[in-house]
Amino acid sequence: MATEFHNLQELRHSASLATKVFIQRDYSEGTICKFQTKFPSELDSRIERTLFEDTVKTLNTFYAEAEKIGGQSYLEGCLACATAYIIFLCMETRYEKVLKKISKYIQEQNEKIYAPRGLLITDPIERGMRVIEISIFEDRGSSGSSSSSSSTSSSSGR
Amino acid sequence: MHLGVGAPMRECTYSEISTRSSSPMETPHKKRVPTRKWQAFPGRNKFYCNGRIMMARQTGVFYLTLVLIVVTSGLFFAFDCPFLASNLTPAIPIIGGVLFFFVMGMLLRASFSDPGVLPRATPDEAADLERQIDADNGPISGGYRPPPRTKEVVINGQTVKLKYCFTCKIFRPPRASHCSLCDNCVERFDHHCPWVGNCVGKRNYRFFYLFILSLSFLTIFIFAFVITHVILRSHRTGFLSALKDSPARYPFVVVCFFSVWSIVGLSGFHTYLISSNQTTNEDIKGTWSTKRGKDNYNPYSYGSIFTNCCAALCGPIPPSLIDRRGFIQPDTPQPLPHANGSTVYGSTQTQSHMCDQDQCIQSTKFVLQAAATPLLHSEPVMMGGDAPLPGRTSFAGHCASLATSHPTPHLHQQPVLGGGPGQPRPPTPAPPHPHQHPHHHLRSPEEVPSPPGMLPYSQAPQLYDPASLDSLHEDSVRGLVKLSSV
Numbered sequence: 332m333a334t335e336f337h338n339l340q341e342l343r344h345s346a347s348l349a350t351k352v353f354i355q356r357d358y359s360e361g362t363i364c365k366f367q368t369k370f371p372s373e374l375d376s377r378i379e380r381t382l383f384e385d386t387v388k389t390l391n392t393f394y395a396e397a398e399k400i401g402g403q404s405y406l407e408g409c410l411a412c413a414t415a416y417i418i419f420l421c422m423e424t425r426y427e428k429v430l431k432k433i434s435k436y437i438q439e440q441n442e443k444i445y446a447p448r449g450l451l452i453t454d455p456i457e458r459g460m461r462v463i464e465i466s467i468f469e470d471r472g473s474s475g476s477s478s479s480s481s482s483t484s485s486s487s488g489r
Numbered sequence: 490m491h492l493g494v495g496a497p498m499r500e501c502t503y504s505e506i507s508t509r510s511s512s513p514m515e516t517p518h519k520k521r522v523p524t525r526k527w528q529a530f531p532g533r534n535k536f537y538c539n540g541r542i543m544m545a546r547q548t549g550v551f552y553l554t555l556v557l558i559v560v561t562s563g564l565f566f567a568f569d570c571p572f573l574a575s576n577l578t579p580a581i582p583i584i585g586g587v588l589f590f591f592v593m594g595m596l597l598r599a600s601f602s603d604p605g606v607l608p609r610a611t612p613d614e615a616a617d618l619e620r621q622i623d624a625d626n627g628p629i630s631g632g633y634r635p636p637p638r639t640k641e642v643v644i645n646g647q648t649v650k651l652k653y654c655f656t657c658k659i660f661r662p663p664r665a666s667h668c669s670l671c672d673n674c675v676e677r678f679d680h681h682c683p684w685v686g687n688c689v690g691k692r693n694y695r696f697f698y699l700f701i702l703s704l705s706f707l708t709i710f711i712f713a714f715v716i717t718h719v720i721l722r723s724h725r726t727g728f729l730s731a732l733k734d735s736p737a738r739y740p741f742v743v744v745c746f747f748s749v750w751s752i753v754g755l756s757g758f759h760t761y762l763i764s765s766n767q768t769t770n771e772d773i774k775g776t777w778s779t780k781r782g783k784d785n786y787n788p789y790s791y792g793s794i795f796t797n798c799c800a801a802l803c804g805p806i807p808p809s810l811i812d813r814r815g816f817i818q819p820d821t822p823q824p825l826p827h828a829n830g831s832t833v834y835g836s837t838q839t840q841s842h843m844c845d846q847d848q849c850i851q852s853t854k855f856v857l858q859a860a861a862t863p864l865l866h867s868e869p870v871m872m873g874g875d876a877p878l879p880g881r882t883s884f885a886g887h888c889a890s891l892a893t894s895h896p897t898p899h900l901h902q903q904p905v906l907g908g909g910p911g912q913p914r915p916p917t918p919a920p921p922h923p924h925q926h927p928h929h930h931l932r933s934p935e936e937v938p939s940p941p942g943m944l945p946y947s948q949a950p951q952l953y954d955p956a957s958l959d960s961l962h963e964d965s966v967r968g969l970v971k972l973s974s975v
Contacts, residue, residue, distance in 0.1 A: 351613050358642045358651070358663055361789055362677070400796075400804050408803030412699070415594040426805045459608040459810040461659060 347469055354387065354463040364394040366455070366463055373467065378448050386440055386452070387463070390433065397429035430456060527813035531609055532673040540813040542601040544686045545671050551600055551686030557748075558596070558704070561741045562589045565711045569718045576721060581714060588707045595700035596685065603809040604690030605676035607657060607665060615658040622653075645788035664789070666770055679762075680769045689769075692809065695802050698759050705753045712745045763801045764794040 352374060357367040368387045370380050407425060411418055434454050441452055445465075453464040527540035535544050544551070562585070570582040610618070622638055638653030640660055651660045654667050657674045661667070666678035668688050677691035689697045719732065762772060766789050771777060777787035791797050 351617065353614055353617050356662065358644055358649075361644050362663055398805055398807070400800050404805050405799060405803045407805070408799075412802070415591060416598060416696075417594075424806060424808075426807055430808060456808070456810070458611065458614065461607070461610070461662075462614060464614070 349467045349469040352465045352467065354465065356461060363398050364455075364460055365391050371465075374450070374465065377450060377467065378445070382444055386444070389436065390455075390463070393429055393433045393436065397426045524816055525813070526811070526815045526817055529817060530811070530813065532606065533671050534606075534673070536813065543603050543813065544600060545681065545683075545688065547670070547683065548686040550683040554596070554684045554686075557744065558589075558592060558707075561711065561745055562707070564741055565715065569715055572718055572722070573714055577717075585707075585710060585714075588703060588710060592700060592703045592707050595696050595703060599682075599689070599693045599696035599700050600686050602687075602693045602696065603811060603813070604678075604688040605692040605807070606671075606688075606690075606809075606811050607659065607662075607674040607676060608811050609656075610658040618653075618658065618660070647786065647788040649788070664768060664771070677768060678770055692806060695806075698756075698763065698802070701752055701756045701759065705749070705756045708745050708749045708752060712742070712749055715742055715745075764797050766790040766797040766801065 350373065352371045354366050354371065357365045359365075366387050368384050368391075370383055374383060404425065434456070437452050437454050445452055449468045451466040451468065453466065455461070455463050458464055525540055527536040527543075530536070533546045535546055535548065536542065537544070565585065566582060570585065573581045638660075640651040640653075642649055642651055642663070644663060649663050651663060653660050654674050656667060656672065659674065661674055662676060664677045665674055667674045668678060668681050670681050671688055673688070675688050675690035677694070679689040679694055679697075681688045682697065685697060685700070687693070723730075723732075762769065766787060767777060771787075775781060777785060779785055791800055
C-alpha cells in the first residue's frame with residue numbers, strides 16, 4: 332500500500348486540476364446537515380451514478396447519526412451540564428467521534444473508487460459543511476496523444 | 490560557490506530571493522507569516538491564548554459584567570455569609586458558591602467559544618456560485634443592477650428564502666445571519682450580546698441561556714439573603730443601626746435589585762424562545778407569527794415544548810467550523826481580513842494548485858488591478874502577516890462606543906438590490922418589545938452590499954498596501970508571460 336501511495340503521489344504531479352464540482356446542502360428537512368443527491372452533469376462521464384449516490388447517501392446517514400437527538404445525546408448533554416462542561420476536556424463528543432468516522436470513510440472512498448477515476452472528494456468539514464467538493468483531475472501526461480484526454484490518476488485522500 | 494583559486498577558501502552562500510513569497514519586502518524585514526488560521530481570520534474577532542479563546546472586538550462591557558458579578562458576589566460572601574452561616578445554616582455560602590462558579594463557568598464558556606461562525610467561501614466555491622447565479626439570472630445588461638441573490642427552499646412545508654451574503658460569498662443556511670459587529674455569518678444567529686462580548690449562535694446558545702438563568706437565581710439568592718441579614722440584625726440592634734453596618738455595599742444591592750428584574754425578564758423571554766424553537770431574530774421580525782398569514786408556522790419546531798427544550802439544551806454541540814488553531818497550508822489561499830468587509834484572497838500562493846484556466850483568469854485580474862489601483866484608502870489593511878495582536882483596548886473607550894449605539898433595537902431591513910420577488914419594506918424603528926432587554930445590541934442581519942460597480946466580473950480584490958502592489962505588478966508580469974505562452 333505504501334508503494335502504491337508513492338506512485339499516486341508521483342502521478343499527482345503529472346495530473347492537473349481541471350475543475351471542481353460542488354455538491355450543495357439540501358435544506359428541505361431543516362437545518363440538519365444533508366447533501367443533495369442530485370448527480371452533477373460534470374461527473375457524467377467519470378463515475379457511475381449509483382456509486383456517487385451511495386457515497387452521498389452514506390455521508391448523509393453519518394451526519395444524521397451525529398445530529399440525532401435521542402437518549403444518548405440527552406445523556407451526554409445532561410452529564411456535560413452537570414459537570415459545567417468540564418467533562419469535554421477529557422471526553423470527545425459524539426459528533427466528533429462521528430466526524431472521525433466520516434473522514435475515514437471519505438479517505439477509503441477516495442482510495443478505492445474516486446482516485447482510480449481521477450476524482451477527489453474533500454471532506455465537507457474543511458469547507459465549513461457547506462459543500463462536498465469533488466475535484467476532477469486531468470492527466471497531463473496523456474494529453475499529447477489525442478484531444479480527448481482520458482484521466483486516470485489522482486492523489487488519494489489526505 | 491568559490492571566489493577563485495587564489496582567494497582564501499571561503500564559502501559564499503547566496504540566499505535566493507524567493508519570488509514566490511507574497512511580498513518582496515517581506516524577506517528583508519522578516520515579517521512573521523501567519524502560521525495558524527486564527528491569525529489570518531477574516532472576521533472582526535479577537536483571539537487569545539493562541540486561538541483557543543474567541544471574542545468580539547468590543548469587549549469592554551464584558552469586563553464590566555465580570556466586575557459586577559465578582560464584586561457583588563464577593564461582597565456577599567465577605568459581609569453577609571459569616572453572619573448567615575453562623576446564625577442560619579452553613580449551606581447558604583455553599584449554595585451561593587456553587588451558583589457563583591456555575592454562573593462564571595457559563596459566562597466564560599459563552600464568551601470564549603465560537604458561536605457557530607461559518608467560514609467564508611473559498612475562491613473556487615465563490616466562482617462556482619457566481620457562475621450558477623449568472624446562469625440562473627441571465628446576462629447582466631450594462632446599466633442595470635444585478636437582481637437580488639436569493640434562493641427559495643421548502644422546509645417542512647414552509648417556503649424559506651436563503652439570502653446570499655456578499656461578504657462571505659455564500660448562500661446563508663436557514664436561520665443563519667450575518668453579524669455586522671463581528672463581520673461573520675453565524676449559524677442560528679440569535680443576537681450579538683455586548684454583555685457577553687460575543688455573538689450568541691448555534692454553538693453557545695445553551696451556555697448563554699444557562700448563564701442568564703443561573704445569574705437570575707444568583708441575584709435573587711443574594712438579594713434575598715442580604716435582606717434576610719438586615720432583618721435578622723435589626724431584630725437585635727434596631728433597624729437603623731443594622732443599615733449603618735458596611736454602607737459601602739448598598740450601591741451593589743441597588744444594582745442587584747435592578748438587574749434582578751432585567752435578568753429575570755430576559756431569562757423568561759429566552760425560555761419562551763427555547764420552548765417555541767425560535768431565535769431572537771425571528772421573534773423580533775415575526776417571521777413565524779400567525780399575523781403574517783394563516784398558514785405561517787415555525788418549520789423548525791419539534792412540536793412539543795419539552796422536545797424543543799431538550800433539543801436546545803441537551804442536543805449535540807456541533808464542532809467549530811473555523812478550525813482556528815489549525816495550521817495554514819502553504820498551498821491554500823487564505824481570505825485576508827479586510828477593513829470594509831469584502832474578502833481579499835492571497836494572490837501568490839495558489840499557482841501550483843490552480844489549473845491553467847484559473848491562472849488565466851487570475852492573471853487578467855492582476856493586470857486590470859495593477860492598471861487600476863492607486864492607493865484609495867488611507868486606513869491600513871490587515872494583511873495576513875499583520876494580524877493585530879490581541880490586545881486589550883481601554884475600558885472607557887468601549888463604554889463610550891457602546892453608549893453611542895442605539896439603546897433600542899433598530900431593525901435593518903435587507904437592502905434589496907433592484908426589484909425582486911420580495912417587496913422591500915421601508916425600515917421602521919421597532920417599538921420597544923415588551924420582553925426586550927434594553928441593553929442588548931440587537932443588530933439584525935445587515936449585509937455589506939458591495940457597490941454595484943464592483944460586481945461584474947470583479948471579485949477583483951482591491952489591494953491598498955504598497956508592499957502588495959509591488960507583488961501585484963510582479964504577478965501581473967508573470968500573468969502576462971503565462972497568457973502569452975497559452
